[in-house]
Amino acid sequence: MPDPYEAPLPKPTPETRPYWDALRKHELHLQRCGACNEAYFYPRNFCPNCLSSDVAWFQASGRGRLHTFTIVHVTGPNPVLPVPYVLAMIELEEGPCLMSNLVGVEPDPSSLWCEMLVQIEYADVTEECTLARFRPVEGA
Amino acid sequence: MRASDLSREPELVLGKLQEGRGSVAIVGAAESDRVGKQPDKSALMLHAEGARNALADAGLSVSDVDAVMSTGRQTANEVPEYLGIRPRYLDNTQMGGCSFIAQLQHAMVVINAGVAEVVLITHGESGRSRVGMGARTVPSDSLGGQFEAPFGVGGPATRYTLAATRHMHEYGTTKDQLAEVAVATRKWATLNPRAAMRDPITIDDVKSSRMIAWPFNLLDCCLVTDGGGALVVTSAERARDMRQKPVYVLGTGEATHHNLISQMPRFHVWDAAVQAGQSAWEMSGATPADIDLAMLYDAFTIVPILALEALGFCESGEGGAFVEGQRTAPGGALPMNTNGGGLSYTHSGIMGCISSSRR
Numbered sequence: 164m165p166d167p168y169e170a171p172l173p174k175p176t177p178e179t180r181p182y183w184d185a186l187r188k189h190e191l192h193l194q195r196c197g198a199c200n201e202a203y204f205y206p207r208n209f210c211p212n213c214l215s216s217d218v219a220w221f222q223a224s225g226r227g228r229l230h231t232f233t234i235v236h237v238t239g240p241n242p243v244l245p246v247p248y249v250l251a252m253i254e255l256e257e258g259p260c261l262m263s264n265l266v267g268v269e270p271d272p273s274s275l276w277c278e279m280l281v282q283i284e285y286a287d288v289t290e291e292c293t294l295a296r297f298r299p300v301e302g303a
Numbered sequence: 304m305r306a307s308d309l310s311r312e313p314e315l316v317l318g319k320l321q322e323g324r325g326s327v328a329i330v331g332a333a334e335s336d337r338v339g340k341q342p343d344k345s346a347l348m349l350h351a352e353g354a355r356n357a358l359a360d361a362g363l364s365v366s367d368v369d370a371v372m373s374t375g376r377q378t379a380n381e382v383p384e385y386l387g388i389r390p391r392y393l394d395n396t397q398m399g400g401c402s403f404i405a406q407l408q409h410a411m412v413v414i415n416a417g418v419a420e421v422v423l424i425t426h427g428e429s430g431r432s433r434v435g436m437g438a439r440t441v442p443s444d445s446l447g448g449q450f451e452a453p454f455g456v457g458g459p460a461t462r463y464t465l466a467a468t469r470h471m472h473e474y475g476t477t478k479d480q481l482a483e484v485a486v487a488t489r490k491w492a493t494l495n496p497r498a499a500m501r502d503p504i505t506i507d508d509v510k511s512s513r514m515i516a517w518p519f520n521l522l523d524c525c526l527v528t529d530g531g532g533a534l535v536v537t538s539a540e541r542a543r544d545m546r547q548k549p550v551y552v553l554g555t556g557e558a559t560h561h562n563l564i565s566q567m568p569r570f571h572v573w574d575a576a577v578q579a580g581q582s583a584w585e586m587s588g589a590t591p592a593d594i595d596l597a598m599l600y601d602a603f604t605i606v607p608i609l610a611l612e613a614l615g616f617c618e619s620g621e622g623g624a625f626v627e628g629q630r631t632a633p634g635g636a637l638p639m640n641t642n643g644g645g646l647s648y649t650h651s652g653i654m655g656c657i658s659s660s661r662r
């Protein structure tokens with residue numbers, strides 16, 4: 164990891180702050196709707212499926228599947244990881260999809276496949292910010 | 304107005320858009336004087352160049368224009384002032400590369416509603432030279448700044464690849480099939496003297512070009528150029544007496560399903576294009592079999608493949624096979640992007656239907 168970390172950092176907003184605060188404690192928190200039972204991402208103070216305000220945070224397992232990905236070879240001046248790196252969409256066990264990086268694997272198309280099982284890895288990129296990255300499940 | 308008029312029940316008017324077939328026409332269409340690399344022109348200059356050329360093409364002056372539609376960083380607020388137009392209707396739609404096509408439908412709506420008679424749609428973008436474009440930043444507290452930028456979304460090549468990879472997984476689409484699109488499009492570009500890239504290429508050339516973001520090599524990606532263009536749209540009635548033979552608008556459609564790529568509902572299906580296509584087919588009464596020429600957005604080689612499926616030129620998952628054998632090249636069954644497209648002709652970052660109308 165470059166020191167200091169110069170890649171883009173998120174700046175939390177009121178509705179997303181609990182998500183980022185949980186990541187700093189190395190927990191992945193998502194929201195679920197009490198009215199329609201749908202879990203969703205990114206954070207909002209209402210359910211994007213049915214617009215109910217009856218939503219609550221819960222701790223997710225951090226397990227999921229690699230839904231789709233790209234192996235980025237060309238970037239701007241401050242890449243998030245050394246190139247080439249894997250930009251990934253992760254489909255979480257609980258349903259929602261989120262963007263992340265896949266680490267702990269060769270950034271090569273022959274080492275990667277859609278639906279590969281993955282698990283969360285907490286990356287403390289600065290004192291204030293932890294990012295949710297993912298790595299392949301061992302032996303899967 | 305008498306009191307009795309005010310108390311009258313309002314009449315409900317619905318479903319008019321789908322009756323819009325042929326109700327408006329493009330009567331002027333032009334690009335900037337040049338396209339390609341133009342460090343001597345600001346984005347706003349490119350807007351104005353396209354607009355002046357299109358108005359001249361239509362035989363109209365700025366005083367005839369009563370609606371202005373623009374997009375991009377040079378918005379519909381700046382363009383009228385710059386050109387000395389005082390419109391009574393402005394449209395600032397920003398939905399990326401399809402903004403101008405959507406605005407063609409918006410023009411149909413406002414013309415048929417009697418709000419405007421002559422609509423000027425303009426575009427200008429210094430995509431390559433970045434003159435007068437402002438900084439390209441994603442605010443760190445925006446949704447993209449929080450949930451995409453920290454993972455290295457670096458330009459469109461890192462977004463469309465996510466669709467391409469899933470399409471390959473779902474349907475077995477291959478890199479060779481992607482490359483077919485680039486090769487066919489380049490063949491068209493060799494016929495267009497204004498095109499930036501005119502040397503013929505092979506499938507192997509595409510696959511051996513520099514890796515940008517797997518599965519896209521350099522030649523799977525569109526050019527980044529400077530350019531502008533504009534359309535003049537008016538009612539079919541007024542179009543009959545104008546200088547150019549009118550290009551009647553038979554069908555339009557518009558849809559948006561997500562803003563962030565990470566919120567795309569299905570990566571292997573372009574659902575928004577399915578919806579927009581249904582609208583356009585329904586309005587026009589046409590089917591894919593009626594189409595002699597298709598101009599499908601080609602920011603990357605996967606995009607026309609997704610569009611061919613979404614618009615019903617082939618079944619879902621068959622887009623890769625559809626473009627095999629140079630089917631969309633000169634002499635192929637479905638001529639596609641016959642100006643050389645964004646892949647080989649010009650692509651300022653977001654591009655429209657300007658040169659399509661010129662044909």
Ligand SMILES: [Zn+2]
Nearest residue numbers: 196199210213
């Ligand atoms: Zn709900």
